[in-house]
Amino acid sequence: MLQDRYQLAHRLYPYARSVDQDAAEPVRHPVIVVGGGPIGMAAALDLGLQGVPVLVLDDHEGVGQGSRAICFAKRTLEICHRLGCAEPMVDKGVVWNIGRVYHGADEVFEFDLLPEGGHRFPAFINLQQPAFEKFLVERIREAQAQGAPIEIRGRNRVEALEMAGDGATLDVLTPDGPYRLAADWLIAADGASSPLRNMLGLGFEGQVFKDSFLIADIRMKADFPVERRFWFEPPFREAGDSALLHRQPDDIWRVDFQIGWDVDRKAEMDETRIRARIDAMLGEGVEYEIVWTSIYTFQCRRMAQFRHGRAIFVGDAAHQVSPFGARGANGGMQDVDNLCWKLAAVMRGDAPEALLDSYDAERRHGTDENILNSTRATDFISPKSAISRTFRDAVLALARDNDFARPFVNSGRLSMPCTYLGGGLNAPDALPDAPRKASPGSACPDAPLGDGYLLDRLGSRFALLAIGVDMPEAVSAGGMALQVVAVPRDASGPLAERYLGDAPRGVYLIRPDSHVAARWPDFDQAALEDAMARALARKDAA
Missing domain, CATH: 3.30.70.2450 (Alpha-Beta Plaits)
Structure with a gap:
């Protein structure tokens, strides 16, 4: 078998003995992340930047071998920008928006994944997964120097796991021998084979093609x-x-x-x-x-549930999809984006543990969407019957000259942000005439704003976006101060197009993961309080 010839600095976090290994009793940590791949490192970075102490255990000492995932979507880049590491990724990566589809020697059509302007990031960059991981680890090092409570331990392999109502106990093996740790919360980011999943006797549901x-x-x-x-x-x-x-x-x-x-x-x-x-x-x-x-x-499988008490599964540990469509790593980054603000809110006492059930509901919905798209791509790329092949070839022939046939061509529906329709965190849509792509549950479309972009102004906390609406200087709801972004209707340009459409004005409540929680035609404190209660799982959806 060929040897991997990538030249990478693998020992980014070499093994070092921890004081925990000499403790008489297992030392307890607020959050332990198991798995030092891109999803585990992103989760640690996200939590650490929110002030949540987090320990990463990895059985290696640095980034993995081989390129594996290479296509990182616009939504992933927006998440990485919030975490402070998108710029070097884009600088290193190969930027692309255009795709071409061929049948035999003939081009069937080309497509543009980002035909409109006014976006900070392209539709995709191509970047080898080890480089993506490396930029995350370098950002963690930078955050550590600034006081973020993140620790990484290389060559710490989890050998056994015991779950209890208040957390987990882990048996860990190191070059110096075994020791034990305890955690209030455990995030399993240990990949498709997931030893933690197997230790808990949990499996996958789905299909291998x-x-x-x-x-x-x-x-x-x-x-x-x-x-x-x-x-x-x-x-x-x-x-x-x-x-x-x-x-x-x-x-x-x-x-x-x-x-x-x-x-x-x-x-x-x-x-x-x-x-x-x-x-x-x-x-x-x-x-x-x-x-x-x-x-x-091709594998399209997932766990029946992503949360099991104080153990929460993310990335490939929770789900697998085929590579066509770039939905694996990008879906895992959406897991992190969805989970970490919720876990931080629960740990601060701002929300009940029920908020974490919405992670399970929303990301299972997102995974099912990815699996559906991956399954359809597999069936089109690799038809299993003569009828299926005849249909595929007829679609390809028609698509050369007919626009109506092109949506039926499936060489992998490329990753897009999920709209969360489940989980119960959304308020009813009170601005139905505004664009659907900004409706409750949707990821916020970015747009130019001042000398920057909208997502820069939202940050990582609850925010209000008001376009053409007079707003108080300070707004609080649910016991929290909200970030307020107020924009005149006639000065908003693409922002108004993406959030108002034909509506004359509007107010949006936006979650810390930049998903819309509610929207209204005017500011209403009572409606805002109700929406915040829903978004924090303090109140059931109607």
């Missing part, structure tokens, strides 16, 4: 455009039944080949065989270096 895909990252100089290219039945059929090409930073290119189910995986991972596929795609004489390879199958 009978098909295999070979992915390879190659280093080469090429002048291909910066865009996503997907081929159904490519002209280089000896390479695979479908193919995908993406550019990454540092002259690395990702290629995916559909190779079928009944294949000898060991033989397919032979370098000679891999090179034969790549040569068929690129043509003879193109020089390249293979830096990483893997074979995967």
Whole structure:
């Protein structure tokens, strides 16, 4: 098997003995995150920036091997911007908005994922997962220097777990031997195989699709455009039944080949065989270096519940989807965005534990949306019957010249922010004539505001956005002071287009994760108090 040839600084948090290892009794921590991948590190950073003490346990000492996830969506970049680490990611990443779909040698159509202006971030960047992780860890180091209560322990592997009503007890193995820890709250971010999930006797529900895909990252100089290219039945059929090409930073290119189910995986991972596929795609004489390879199958599965008492599962530990659509890591970042403000509010005493049940409800809804899109993509990319293949080929033929057919072409519906329709935190929509994309439950569309952007002004707490409405200088609700962003109707430009549409004015209550909780045509303190009670799970939805 080929060796990974990425050159990365892996020992970002080398093992060091902790005083906890010498304690007579297990030392108790407010929050322990198990798993030092991008989702676990993002959760630790988010909580730490809110002043919540958090300990990360990772069985390695730094970022993982191989590029794995490479497509990070606009919503993920907005979350990372709130956490203070998006800028280096965008600077390093390959920015793209355009995708092209081919059938055989013919281009079927192209699409633009961000056709309108006035956004801080592009639709996607391509960035190797280890680099994404590294930027998160570097931001944690910066936050630690500024006083954020975050600790990372490398080569601390959890061997056993006991849950109780008030928390968890963990048996941890280190190079110096075992020790025990206790936690008020446990966040399981330990990946698709999730030892913690197995320790609790929990499983996945869903489907594993009978098909295999070979992915390879190659280093080469090429002048291909910066865009996503997907081929159904490519002209280089000896390479695979479908193919995908993406550019990454540092002259690395990702290629995916559909190779079928009944294949000898060991033989397919032979370098000679891999090179034969790549040569068929690129043509003879193109020089390249293979830096990483893997074979995967489509899996669309999730846990029945993401919260089990004081143990909360995030990312791949909670759910798995196929890579087409870039919904895995991006979905995990939405888990973090949804969970951390709620956990911090519960720990501060601002909300009951019932608020965490809304994490389970909302993110299961988001996962089901991802699974539905991934399943449909799988069925279109890899039809399992003659009728399905006939339908797919007919759609592709029609889409060349007919706009109406293009929405039916599915090479992977790319990740979009989830609209939370469940969980009970939304107030009834009192501004129904305003755009649907900003309705309660939706992620806030960003827009230019002054010399910056709206999301910059919202911060990480509850906020009120008022457009064309006279507002008090200070507003409190639910015992909390709210951030107030007041904008004149005639000075708001794209902001008004995205939040008002034909409505003359409006007021929005926005959660700390920048999702809309409620909206009204005017400011109403009583309605605001009611909406805050709902958003903090102090009151059931009507």
